[in-house]
Amino acid sequence: MTRLKHYDNLNTARFVTFGCYNNLPLLTDDREKEIFLKHLDNGRNVHNFKLLGYVLMPNHVHLVIWPSADLKLGLVIGEIKSLSAREILGLWQDQNRGILKELVNRRGEKNRHVFWKRRCYDHNCRTPDIVREKINYCHDNPVKKGLVESAGDWGWSSYNWYLGRKDGPIAIDEFGI
Structure with a gap:
């Protein structure tokens, strides 16, 4: 499969989407969501990007971030995905969770458990209006998918x-909406 191209050093916000392996609803328990947000927050601090908006859905994640000038977006998202997957899969192995059978992927001679799809999609948000549109898209996603009636009822978004x-699970960097 071809790799998706990520354009870095654009000095714009980015709308990033990535999904769980085989579109499985792997982000259903609060503990898994907390683990992901911990690694997102650590990634933000280490790599100096701004988090402008997000939503965690059962089978995918949307982020609106403003990367620092030298940030390699694909590498940083890959790092966040890798660290969160390792911790969640380790937790599930300790709990002997049955879902692990559905997460086996053979690579070469080895079987391994996977949590995320390999790729992520990112969209360059060229104007403040597009940034607002993508943040609103994040907030509306749980309503559109029928998970809640109102965006405020979903605790896993900005x-x-x-x-x-300001007492949510992760702080948001001010954008000025």
């Missing part, structure tokens, strides 16, 4: 942060 509730 929606409530933008309403002034």
